[in-house]
Amino acid sequence: MIRFFYILFGIFCSYITSATEPLSALKIEGKRIINYGNVYRGDTITHNYTIKCNSDVPLIIKEIQRSCNCTKATISKDTIAFGDSAILAVNIDTKEKIGYNLINVILQANTPQREHVVVVAMNVIEKE
Numbered sequence: 351m352i353r354f355f356y357i358l359f360g361i362f363c364s365y366i367t368s369a370t371e372p373l374s375a376l377k378i379e380g381k382r383i384i385n386y387g388n389v390y391r392g393d394t395i396t397h398n399y400t401i402k403c404n405s406d407v408p409l410i411i412k413e414i415q416r417s418c419n420c421t422k423a424t425i426s427k428d429t430i431a432f433g434d435s436a437i438l439a440v441n442i443d444t445k446e447k448i449g450y451n452l453i454n455v456i457l458q459a460n461t462p463q464r465e466h467v468v469v470v471a472m473n474v475i476e477k478e
Contacts, residue, residue: 375405376461378468379435385471392445392477399438399468401457403430410460411436417454420446425457440470447474 379400386395403409409430414423426437442453450473457466 371460372407373405373462374403374407374409374460376409376457376459376466377402377404378466382467383469383471387473388475389444389472390477391448391474395442395444395470395472397440397470399440400435401425401430401438402435403432406432407460408432411457412460413458414438415456415458417452417456418442420444421453421455423455438468440468442470442472444472444474447472448476449474 379402382399384397389395401409401411411425411428411430414425416423420443422439422441424439426439428436430436438455438457440453440455444451451471453470453472455468455470457468458464459466
């Protein structure tokens with residue numbers, strides 16, 4: 351019974367913490383969906399997104415998720431002050447890909463919309 355109480359208390363505390371967390375505003379400059387068209391299998395595709403904070407509350411990037419293990423996504427800084435920006439670098443290794451691919455990168459941040467998605471599209475073809 352005590353264990354159950356601690357679990358409920360932990361859930362309640364995490365809800366209160368997330369409900370009272372100050373929220374920021376995130377802007378992705380440029381297009382969120384980038385289409386590279388035809389690319390050769392084995393090439394590495396790189397795209398940099400600029401992430402900007404448009405709020406007095408610092409923007410905190412809490413997590414970056416990728417839809418594919420072929421993708422590396424890094425951000426130049428995970429806390430961004432008002433008016434400042436960071437670079438989200440997305441690198442995709444196409445050696446295990448063929449055909450049309452959509453690669454999603456999801457940023458989780460302290461914003462009202464908790465998740466922000468950017469997409470890289472490409473058609474991977476064999477070299478002749």
